Structure formats: structure tokens, C-alpha cells
Amino acid sequence: MISAGLSPYAQALGIDIDHDENGQPVLFVDFSDRIQGRPGYLHGGAMSGLMEMAGIAALQAELAQRAETVRLKPVNVQVEFMRGGTEQRTFACGSVTRAGRRVALVNVEAWQDDRSKPIALAQMKILLSPAE
Amino acid sequence: MTEPKSLQDLPSEFVFDPARASKMMTRHGHGGWLGLSYHAHGEDWVELALPWRADLAGVAETGVLASGPIISMMDNATSMAVWTAAKRFTPHVTLDLRVDYMRAAVPGRTVIGRGECYKLTRTISFIRGIAYDEDPEDPVAHVIGTFMASHGTYL
Structure with a gap:
């Protein structure tokens, strides 16, 4: 269960898992x-x-299907803010564009009441290294 | 005199003072919760401080700060650098922000975020910055991004 792995920061902000897409x-x-x-x-x-x-969680879900365990190290993130987030629930979901042996590229969308109107997009690059 | 509750309440002819504005920006909301405080500023740059705290960690076992709080600090520091360079407060929105992670911040250390506005046009401001936990020559992260004036202009 990924929820058990949510960071202290995520828990302090009240970030949780809603459902699977x-x-x-x-x-x-x-x-x-x-x-x-x-x-x-x-x-x-906070949106970022x-x-x-969400990007890390999506990558973990994808990597869970592999035999070996890997350590994730964020290289960079680029966030595009398209709409102001208002006083309501905010969702985010990542999709793994490419996960090779060394590096993964993950796109993430954030939205509020309308799934078809994202408020922000993020693109993350994450280095994969064998777990010690 | 009483402190205005938010930057929006400041008269537009007011010369932007990052030290004073920080008190407003870091008392409430996300900045207040993170514990951000004013550190230093120059003509076109502002430094904020983010003290380490266990509940800001990305990994409980190591205590390494999550990247979220660092992005938030850099968003605030660069935003204030724009108003400092423009010498006044103008409402604006973050268009984009890119963060390159050099290394993990050392657990227990306060992270300083230095935001710089390197170009102002009428409606767009261009910003960059670094986050460091001891030595500015050995940063934790580099950032670059743009803001857009949402009501009125910068110049």
C-alpha cells in the first residue's frame, strides 16, 4: 500500500490517495x-x-512490476501553472512516459472540480539506481 | 500604525520592502505553516529562510527535507525579488518554475532560498535562484521561471 509510504510532509499537508486511474x-x-x-x-x-x-507514486506503481527494487532520485521538475487553484479539493495523477533502466520521465496533471481542465502540469525526471 | 493584512491592501505608491512584506507573507497561509522568514535582500534579490522541521521531511527515516517546501520557498523568494526589483507590489501569477536538484539538503540545517529577478518587462518577469543549506557555492537546488503581472504592469 502506497499510503503507508507517504512522507511526513505529505501527511502534514493532508495529502492522501483518492483512487486509481x-x-x-x-x-x-x-x-x-x-x-x-x-x-x-x-x-x-504546495501544488507542486x-x-x-503523485509523480513518484505513479513511477512506484510502474516499477512495482519489475523484479529488482530501485532507489529514486529526482533530477528536476518543470511546472506549468495554467489556472489558479481555488478553495476546494485538488487532485493530481502522474503518468510514466518512459521508464528505462537509468532514468524515468513522468508527466503529472493537477485539477480540481473538472478533470478536463487541469490547473497545472509538471514534468519530472527521476534517476533510477539499484537499491543498496 | 497597524500592519496591512495582505499585500493587496498596500497602496500602489508604496515602495516594496521585502523585510516588512515577509512579516505579512509568512504569518498566515502556506508560508506561515512552513515557518518561512526574511533573511536578506538586495536591489533585485531576496533571501528567505526555511528552518528544518521533522514534519517537512520527505523520508521519515533520514529526515531529509521534502522538495515541496523548497519549491514553495523559492516561489515566494523569487516572487518577492520581482517586487523588490520593480520597487512596488504588483499582483502576479507564477507561469512556470523549473527546479534542478543538485543534492539533498542536510537534515537539521536551515535552508536559505535566494530568488533573483534578472529581467523585468511590462508584463513578464524572469527569475532564477538557488537554495543552499550552508554554502551558496554548493547549492541544494537551482530554479528558473517566469511570472506574469495579472492586474496592471511591472514597469
């Missing part, structure tokens, strides 16, 4: 003062934090 976990966070940026809006950094978590 084509085998990829959909994460969510409810609006609170803890994740508010300018008054009435979700902070871009949720998306990074």
Missing part, C-alpha cells in the same frame, strides 16, 4: 490555510509538492 494512484489534498498562497488561492509550491508526490 488506469493503475496510477490519484492523490488529493483538501484546501486549508496550510496550503493557501495569496488569499483564496492554493500556493503554487502534491504533483511531485
